[in-house]
Amino acid sequence: MPGRARRAALAAVLLCAAAAGRPSLAAPALQDPAAATQIAKLPNGLTVLTLVDPSTPAVSFQMWVRVGSKDEARYTGLAHLFEHMMFRGTDRIPPEAHERMISARGGEVNAFTTDDVTVFHSDVAPDSLPLVIELEAERVAHLKITDEVLSSERQVVLEERRLRTEDSPQGRAFESLLALTFVAHPYRVPTIGWRSDIEAVTAAVCRKFFETYYAPNNIVIAVAGSFDAADVKARIERAFGGLEPVQDIPRNPTKEPEQRGERREVVHMDLRSPILAAAWHAPKTGDPDGPALDVASGVLSGGRSSRLYRRLVYGEQQALAAEGAYWEMQEAGLFYAFAMVRPDGDIDRVERGFFDEIARLRREPVSAAELARAKRQIEVELIARSNTAHALAGRIAGDYVSFGRIRPLEERLAAYRAVTAADVQRVAQTYLIDDARSVVHVIAAPGARERGAPPPQPPGPVGPEIR
Amino acid sequence: MTRRTAAAALGLLVLCACSALGRKPAWEQPPPPVAEGPIVPQQRLHRATLENGLEVLVLEDHRTPRLSVGITLRRGIAVEPLDRAGLASLTTEVMKRGAGSRDALALARAVEDIGASLSADAGWDSTGVGLSGLSGDADTLYALLADVVRRPRFDPAEVARARAETLQSLEQDKDEPEELLSRALDRVLYPDHRYGIPGDGDPRSLAHLDAHALREFHDRLFVPRNAIFHAVGDISADDALARARAAFGDWSGGPVPDPGPAPPAETPTARRIVVVDRPDLVQAQIALAHEGIARTDPDRIQAMLMNTVLGGGGFLSRLMTRARAEQGLTYSIGSGFSMRRHAGPFAVTTFTRVPEVGRVVSLVLEVLEGMKTSPPTEDEFRLAKSYNVGRFVLGFETSAAIAAGLIDLDVYGLPADSLDTYRTRVNATTREELADQARRLLHPERIAIVVVGPAEALRPQLAPFGAVEVVEP
Numbered sequence: 001m002p003g004r005a006r007r008a009a010l011a012a013v014l015l016c017a018a019a020a021g022r023p024s025l026a027a028p029a030l031q032d033p034a035a036a037t038q039i040a041k042l043p044n045g046l047t048v049l050t051l052v053d054p055s056t057p058a059v060s061f062q063m064w065v066r067v068g069s070k071d072e073a074r075y076t077g078l079a080h081l082f083e084h085m086m087f088r089g090t091d092r093i094p095p096e097a098h099e100r101m102i103s104a105r106g107g108e109v110n111a112f113t114t115d116d117v118t119v120f121h122s123d124v125a126p127d128s129l130p131l132v133i134e135l136e137a138e139r140v141a142h143l144k145i146t147d148e149v150l151s152s153e154r155q156v157v158l159e160e161r162r163l164r165t166e167d168s169p170q171g172r173a174f175e176s177l178l179a180l181t182f183v184a185h186p187y188r189v190p191t192i193g194w195r196s197d198i199e200a201v202t203a204a205v206c207r208k209f210f211e212t213y214y215a216p217n218n219i220v221i222a223v224a225g226s227f228d229a230a231d232v233k234a235r236i237e238r239a240f241g242g243l244e245p246v247q248d249i250p251r252n253p254t255k256e257p258e259q260r261g262e263r264r265e266v267v268h269m270d271l272r273s274p275i276l277a278a279a280w281h282a283p284k285t286g287d288p289d290g291p292a293l294d295v296a297s298g299v300l301s302g303g304r305s306s307r308l309y310r311r312l313v314y315g316e317q318q319a320l321a322a323e324g325a326y327w328e329m330q331e332a333g334l335f336y337a338f339a340m341v342r343p344d345g346d347i348d349r350v351e352r353g354f355f356d357e358i359a360r361l362r363r364e365p366v367s368a369a370e371l372a373r374a375k376r377q378i379e380v381e382l383i384a385r386s387n388t389a390h391a392l393a394g395r396i397a398g399d400y401v402s403f404g405r406i407r408p409l410e411e412r413l414a415a416y417r418a419v420t421a422a423d424v425q426r427v428a429q430t431y432l433i434d435d436a437r438s439v440v441h442v443i444a445a446p447g448a449r450e451r452g453a454p455p456p457q458p459p460g461p462v463g464p465e466i467r
Numbered sequence: 468m469t470r471r472t473a474a475a476a477l478g479l480l481v482l483c484a485c486s487a488l489g490r491k492p493a494w495e496q497p498p499p500p501v502a503e504g505p506i507v508p509q510q511r512l513h514r515a516t517l518e519n520g521l522e523v524l525v526l527e528d529h530r531t532p533r534l535s536v537g538i539t540l541r542r543g544i545a546v547e548p549l550d551r552a553g554l555a556s557l558t559t560e561v562m563k564r565g566a567g568s569r570d571a572l573a574l575a576r577a578v579e580d581i582g583a584s585l586s587a588d589a590g591w592d593s594t595g596v597g598l599s600g601l602s603g604d605a606d607t608l609y610a611l612l613a614d615v616v617r618r619p620r621f622d623p624a625e626v627a628r629a630r631a632e633t634l635q636s637l638e639q640d641k642d643e644p645e646e647l648l649s650r651a652l653d654r655v656l657y658p659d660h661r662y663g664i665p666g667d668g669d670p671r672s673l674a675h676l677d678a679h680a681l682r683e684f685h686d687r688l689f690v691p692r693n694a695i696f697h698a699v700g701d702i703s704a705d706d707a708l709a710r711a712r713a714a715f716g717d718w719s720g721g722p723v724p725d726p727g728p729a730p731p732a733e734t735p736t737a738r739r740i741v742v743v744d745r746p747d748l749v750q751a752q753i754a755l756a757h758e759g760i761a762r763t764d765p766d767r768i769q770a771m772l773m774n775t776v777l778g779g780g781g782f783l784s785r786l787m788t789r790a791r792a793e794q795g796l797t798y799s800i801g802s803g804f805s806m807r808r809h810a811g812p813f814a815v816t817t818f819t820r821v822p823e824v825g826r827v828v829s830l831v832l833e834v835l836e837g838m839k840t841s842p843p844t845e846d847e848f849r850l851a852k853s854y855n856v857g858r859f860v861l862g863f864e865t866s867a868a869i870a871a872g873l874i875d876l877d878v879y880g881l882p883a884d885s886l887d888t889y890r891t892r893v894n895a896t897t898r899e900e901l902a903d904q905a906r907r908l909l910h911p912e913r914i915a916i917v918v919v920g921p922a923e924a925l926r927p928q929l930a931p932f933g934a935v936e937v938v939e940p
Contacts, residue, residue, distance in 0.1 A: 106857010
């Protein structure tokens with residue numbers, strides 16, 4: 001059956017390529033919209049990436065600061081809390097006025113924080129770009145951090161924490177999973193921070209953080225969309241050129257020691273639908289094993305023909321959703337498992353089925369049809385992704401921050417095309433081992449549900465903020 | 468600190484240099500005038516009507532080798548009888564589980580082998596089936612779309628499976644405080660109308676739905692006179708139309724189904740306060756709501772601008788300014804009209820730590836009252852206009868968004884040039900018209916207050932606003 005479907009699909013591909021005269025995936029003639037990116041560096045170390053695309057009515061300006069929750073020395077959540085503080089004004093810009101001025105022109109300004117970076121992004125009409133540039137430079141140079149503003153913003157962030165983590169079964173699951181999987185590396189810390197740290201952080205700590213990390217040599221600016229490159233570069237130079245670089249920006253020295261044996265944790269919440277979350281250590285971003293791990297994700301959970309959907313959701317009818325995916329960060333990676341168990345389902349049965357599918361990846365090579373399907377899904381996704389100014393700016397900035405260059409689309413496609421069934425089996429055998437996994441169950445406390453109910457996504461960045 | 472001072476001094480120098488040249492910071496310069504004019508790229512847009520009544524819309528975009536095709540019906544959940552709630556959602560779900568010669572797994576493989584994705588969803592007033600993938604796979608995309616739309620299998624085993632999943636998923640929704648809020652709110656506003664039951668139905672209505680009911684509903688809803696075909700992406704108009712004709716030209720069917728009855732014009736008629744009891748939550752979800760306006764309301768632009776000043780414009784709005792920026796009471800607060808064929812709800816929604824709920828509710832009531840007594844200032848009015856006009860244009864950056872906007876106009880029978888005239892219509896409004904809309908549309912004295920959280924702690928905080936009813940999730 002898989003063989004026949006695959007042949008039919010191949011035939012369809014060939015037929016279309018012939019009929020429509022358009023290049024099929026096999027032909028490497030694809031236009032990479034990011035190919036025209038220009039890279040410049042100011043004397044103070046600020047990197048400026050520009051990518052002109054006159055076919056869009058928008059322009060996206062993104063400021064990527066190389067600081068995330070892994071860089072917080074004492075107060076967890078500081079990078080994220082500070083991201084909020086960046087909207088609270090300078091001597092010349094009152095609190096929230098930055099956001100108001102961009103909104104008043106129909107633009108969108110927002111920010112998010114991950115383990116590795118803090119990103120401020122504005123999507124505007126081209127005639128608002130000069131305003132965006134000057135407002136960004138103003139807050140990087142002159143942000144005002146007072147106790148009064150901090151105390152109200154602290155409350156806002158605590159509300160965000162209650163919303164995303166404390167009252168959310170999925171938020172709790174991933175917070176616990178990271179803290180269990182990483183013993184030493186600061187990826188164990190939730191990006192939004194632990195409650196008591198958010199409550200305790202002071203304005204002085206914020207100011208020190210700002211002076212340490214918000215330096216031009218720690219920032220990458222990316223501009224994509226409809227604009228005049230020379231004019232914009234000159235404006236950025238005028239606005240940011242006067243900032244002084246910081247020497248010796250501290251970096252996290254801690255590496256995760258090898259895990260020796262399975263770790264487990266149970267979290268109790270008032271819920272009907274238990275959650276299974278698990279993780280294995282995997283390589284950091286850019287590793288040559290990354291593409292094979294992505295293909296393994298596709299085989300496990302790429303759509304309704306995938307193994308986990310067919311087994312846990314469709315076949316055994318034990319889960320509402322099940323996913324296994326590679327999650328790459330700058331200093332380490334994870335392969336995580338996530339399943340939302342049906343209220344009438346059995347979490348132990350879901351776990352057995354899930355881990356059996358992981359074992360199967362180690363035991364036998366994936367079929368040719370599954371391999372081809374997973375690779376094709378990834379390729380289409382890569383091609384489809386960069387179709388807005390915002391997505392393009394994010395892609396070039398993200399690449400530059402992680403790799404110091406923009407990875408050509410063709411290079412990425414080639415890496416996925418080269419993945420073999422043996423590669424998938426090898427990475428499963430290397431990383432997805434039982435002795436190095438961490439497992440979290442979020443379930444109702446025994447006896448907690450007395451009201452007649454049945455028994456009992458990985459955290460992306462924190463943000464996009466509601467701003 | 469010294470470094471920053473140095474940087475600040477340098478910044479000042481740069482600034483002085485600018486002033487010397489007569490340059491003020493960009494934020495002190497007046498904003499550019501609000502632009503008007505068309506936004507739909509007519510040269511890339513092609514429309515036709517087939518003999519069977521099917522509307523065809525093609526939007527060419529050759530920048531990347533992608534293609535989306537789909538069928539939209541101008542009817543949705545709202546046509547369902549109350550005792551059959553969930554029919555449209557379950558029908559579209561099962562359409563994805565087998566069509567033409569393929570069973571559920573074979574269909575999933577056919578879609579995913581080419582890296583495409585298949586969607587089938589029912590909204591209140593429209594239903595859509597779509598496939599997107601690469602333009603090189605146009606043959607397969609068209610063939611699969613025709614199969615799913617015209618030849619779904621409705622295998623009884625798949626219906627049973629999908630229904631059981633829906634029931635379990637409705638149960639899981641109770642783990643999500645925001646879901647509990649929107650359900651309770653709908654029940655309070657529309658106790659006897661389809662709008663009062665979740666789109667997916669409820670356990671009582673779902674019990675009636677079998678393969679026969681789904682097939683019958685499909686045949687009634689999926690008729691060419693009720694449908695719009697679209698192709699967006701890397702395909703020529705001639706090719707797209709010829710393929711649409713081949714796939715759907717011989718499609719036939721009955722009349723367009725009735726859109727379903729209107730809800731009561733006023734709801735609630737008197738203040739109601741409902742608490743959904745979740746003793747474990749540390750944060751309460753809050754909504755204040757009553758009836759809003761229809762998508763075709765002649766004053767919808769003025770109403771929307773008024774709402775921007777009130778709570779629809781983020782930090783430009785009064786609600787966000789008061790509750791978050793000034794008092795740190797919440798991470799987010801907003802208001803909006805759910806504009807459907809008939810008037811859907813107008814709602815203010817937010818959340819806060821449990822002990823602050825009383826304070827937040829009274830702040831919201833005060834801002835609503837203030838909106839009626841203190842009309843938008845000249846400044847608020849100007850910002851609301853430029854915000855909406857600017858955001859409107861940026862919202863149509865992609866061809867998919869433009870096509871969706873045009874299809875939405877067709878679904879509601881609004882003029883086809885509405886996207887192009889939008890900015891002019893916004894600029895033609897007056898401040899007085901916004902004030903009129905606030906008086907016409909906001910009714911804080913009888914607004915429903917719904918809160919999800921621990922009843923024991925919430926009851927005393929809400930008692931000052933009226934009698935509190937407590938319900939189970």
